[in-house]
Amino acid sequence: MTAATQLPKTAKALVLRKATQATKPVYHDAVLEERALPELEPGHVLVRIHAAAFNHRDHWIRKGLYPGIGFGSVLGGDGAGVVVASADTNDALLQKRVFLVPMRGWERDPDAPESRFYILGGGNVSPLGTFTQYVAVERDQVIPTPEHLDDVHAAAWPLGAVTAWRATMVNAAVKPGDNVLITGIGGGVALIALQLCVARGANVYVTSSSEDKIRRAVALGAKGGVSYKAADWPKLLALLLKQNGARSLSAVVDAGGGDILGKTSGILKPGGRVVVYGMHASPKVTMTMREVLKNQKLFGSTMGSKQDLLDATAFLAAHRIVPVVSDVLDGLESAERGFQILDRGAQFGKVVIRVAPSEPSDSGSRLSAKL
Numbered sequence: 430m431t432a433a434t435q436l437p438k439t440a441k442a443l444v445l446r447k448a449t450q451a452t453k454p455v456y457h458d459a460v461l462e463e464r465a466l467p468e469l470e471p472g473h474v475l476v477r478i479h480a481a482a483f484n485h486r487d488h489w490i491r492k493g494l495y496p497g498i499g500f501g502s503v504l505g506g507d508g509a510g511v512v513v514a515s516a517d518t519n520d521a522l523l524q525k526r527v528f529l530v531p532m533r534g535w536e537r538d539p540d541a542p543e544s545r546f547y548i549l550g551g552g553n554v555s556p557l558g559t560f561t562q563y564v565a566v567e568r569d570q571v572i573p574t575p576e577h578l579d580d581v582h583a584a585a586w587p588l589g590a591v592t593a594w595r596a597t598m599v600n601a602a603v604k605p606g607d608n609v610l611i612t613g614i615g616g617g618v619a620l621i622a623l624q625l626c627v628a629r630g631a632n633v634y635v636t637s638s639s640e641d642k643i644r645r646a647v648a649l650g651a652k653g654g655v656s657y658k659a660a661d662w663p664k665l666l667a668l669l670l671k672q673n674g675a676r677s678l679s680a681v682v683d684a685g686g687g688d689i690l691g692k693t694s695g696i697l698k699p700g701g702r703v704v705v706y707g708m709h710a711s712p713k714v715t716m717t718m719r720e721v722l723k724n725q726k727l728f729g730s731t732m733g734s735k736q737d738l739l740d741a742t743a744f745l746a747a748h749r750i751v752p753v754v755s756d757v758l759d760g761l762e763s764a765e766r767g768f769q770i771l772d773r774g775a776q777f778g779k780v781v782i783r784v785a786p787s788e789p790s791d792s793g794s795r796l797s798a799k800l
Contacts, residue, residue: 440464440466442561445499445504459491459765466563467565471517472517472569474565474571475513475564477511478562478784480784482508484506484588484589487551497554499554502555502556503558504550505558506549509580509583510527510784525573528583532591534546560782562761570735572738580783581754585778591732591738592730593741594621596622600730601679601704605630607632609631610683615637620649623651625744627649631679633646654669666696679701680702680703680704684706686710687710687711690716702728703728705728753778756781763782
């Protein structure tokens, strides 16, 4: 193993443990533990994690609502830092800023994973997670961090980015001039979807239960939005479209599921696309012959490939997009506060832990993002 400096033998990590107290509903423990650092295998690097971001998946795992959870595994799928050691003595990645590819099993197939697909953090397939000071990973499963991002904003990128990119650019096929609805603005995926579509040159509309979140989305480039709490929100959206000189939507990018097609079919153009990547409203998505006769299309969209993430990152770098961060917490010891923020659901953007490194951060990790 080659490293620029002497490395510690152990590192702190936030580990998923079965709940020690019986509660209803169940909420499993997240325990900060000291773990031995492994010897690096050929083709692997050691990344010192400077920042790690929460996803709703982490919260659902602790609630026992996510399939394939693994007690004893490290939590967290999103992380960014610096390569501090490698099994290769001449590795060009040494001392480079990177973020981790948050999933495995889907490299580049345009339609679906090539092998068993899983996401890092809290799972029973791999013990790897990003809520740790150091992580040993395959060197081809890290991506160089774009220069305009600091580590906090780089950590806020991967999972949301690959999901949003596939939903908007691959499945919704968003192009300049399109009118796109993004539902449930405020979460990490929806916000990145908004930023991608705006940078692409589309006209973006949003829904939210919060007028403040709609105002903040407009500040990021949305044309406007409506409250999904209003029973007639599709009619309100139709009026908003008309005010902006548009007659219909080109695509809907949705996190809720349920009757999203039925609610939007009347304002979706013939041949328009509805892309569903979540089920916050209902796991059942309905479609009728009304939509079929209009040639309207329904796409299921789950995560994406490593190639999707590479494409999204190149687009982010070209347009100097900065992921939206809601809260920054200091140290893995503050993780419980992050889970509480997710539980309240009031955040606008990602919740990120600034992980205190075992050694002083290099100057690259102190780059300021252009907001």
